[in-house]
Amino acid sequence: MTAVTYSAKDFKSDVKPVWCPGCGDYAVLSSITKAFADLGLAPHQTSVVSGIGCSSRIPAYTNTYGFHSIHGRALAVGQGLKLARPDLTVLVAGGDGDGFSIGGNHFLHACRRNVDLTYIVMDNRVYGMTKGQPSPTTESDWDASAMAPPGGTGMTPFHPLAIALAAGANFVARGFSGDPNGTAAIIAEAIKHPGFSFVAIMSPCITFREEQREWKDTMRKVAIDSTNDAAQAARRLMTDDGYNCGVLYRGNRVSYGKEKIATAQVADLDAEFTL
C-alpha cells in the first residue's frame, strides 16, 4: 500500500482569508502549511489553536483540527489539547496583543511548563483588528495613530524572545513573513523540537503600520548557529535589535507530561462529569 503524502495545499481550507491585501499573515499561513507538508504530517494528525485577533483567524484557513478560542487563552487550550491527545501535533497561533498582553501570564507559564507544542506569534506591533492601538511590542514613541497616546505609550516594548528564554521555553526563534521558505523551515524545526517551542514571526500590518513595508529591507538572517546554552542565548539577545531572524536557542529540557500522559478513555472522563 502506498503511503499518502500531503502537500501544503492539502492543509489549506476553502475558507478565504479576510486579512487586508498585503498582510504578512498570508505568508505565515503558507509557511505553516508548508511546514506541515514538509514534515510529512497528515491533516488529521495536526491541530491549530488560536486566540482572538486578525492572525487568530488562522484555524479557519487551515484544514486541520482547529479551535478559534478565547482572547489570550489559546495556550491554555492548546496545552490541554496536547496533554489529552499527545499524538496530535499542536500548533498554537496568535498575535502580539493576544499573546503578550491579554495572554501574557499564560505565555510565561506555558514557557515554564514546557508542554510539547509550538507557539507562533505573528507580531505586527499593533492591534490591527481594533484599528491601530499600541500593543506590548509597539515602540514606546509610536504615535502615528489617533488610537495611540500623543508621544507614544512611553513604555518599554516587551521583548518576546528574551522573556521566552528567561521563562524556560525550550526552543526560541524569530522568522519573517517576507521569507516564507525560511520561516517554514523554522516552524518545522520548532515542531520537531521537544517541549515548548516559541517562534516570533514578524508579520507586517501595512494598513495600520505602513512603515513596516520597510521590514523587507531591515530583516536579516543571522549567520550564527543556535545554542543550547541559555546564558549564551541571553547574551546574544542583549545586542539584538529585533530584526535578526533564525533559531536562537534549542534547550534540552524534558517536556512536561511525558510521565503524565493521559491514559483515561473519553468515556471515563464523561463519567466523571455525570451529575
Next chain:
Amino acid sequence: MRRTPDFESVKTSADLLSVARLMEERSAERYRELAEAFEISCNLDTAEAFRMLAEGEDRHAADFPALVGDAPRTIPWGEDDPEIADPGAVHYLMHPWHAVDLALCHEQETLALFTLVAEKSPHAEVRAEAARLVERETRHVEEMRALRDAQDIPPEDWEDDDDPPNWEAGD
C-alpha cells in the same frame, strides 16, 4: 533578505524547465490569493485584474511540459523568486493599472534572472535552455507592457481615502 541564486543546483535543461513551470504556477497562486484579498476588500476592479493575471500565469505554466516525477521542493532562488508578487507591494486602494504594473515588474525581474542564468550557469545545457527562456520572457514583458498601457491611468490622488483606516492624530 536577499540571497544569491544557487545556479549550481539547476544541472539540466529538464531541471530548469521544471523550476520555470513551478515559478509560473506559484505566481498564479499568489495572484489568485491577491484577487481574493481584493474581493474581500471590495476593490473589485483590482481583484478582477489579479484574477486575469493569475489566468495568464496558468497559461504560461501550461506552455511547459507537464512535470515528470516530483516537483522541485524549492526554487533555487527561494524567497527571491521574481515571478512571485510581493504582497507587501500592494495597497488596498490600488487600481488595475497598479496590478498590471506590478506584474510587469515581476516579468522584467524574471527576464533578468534567466538572462543571468544564461550567462552564469556552469552547465552548457542549462545556459542554452535559459537563452530560450530569455526569448520567451522578453515576449511576456512586451505583452505585459501593452496590457498595462491599455489600463486607465489612476488619478494622482488614488491613495487618498476619505475614511482612512489610520488617520493622523488631530485630524
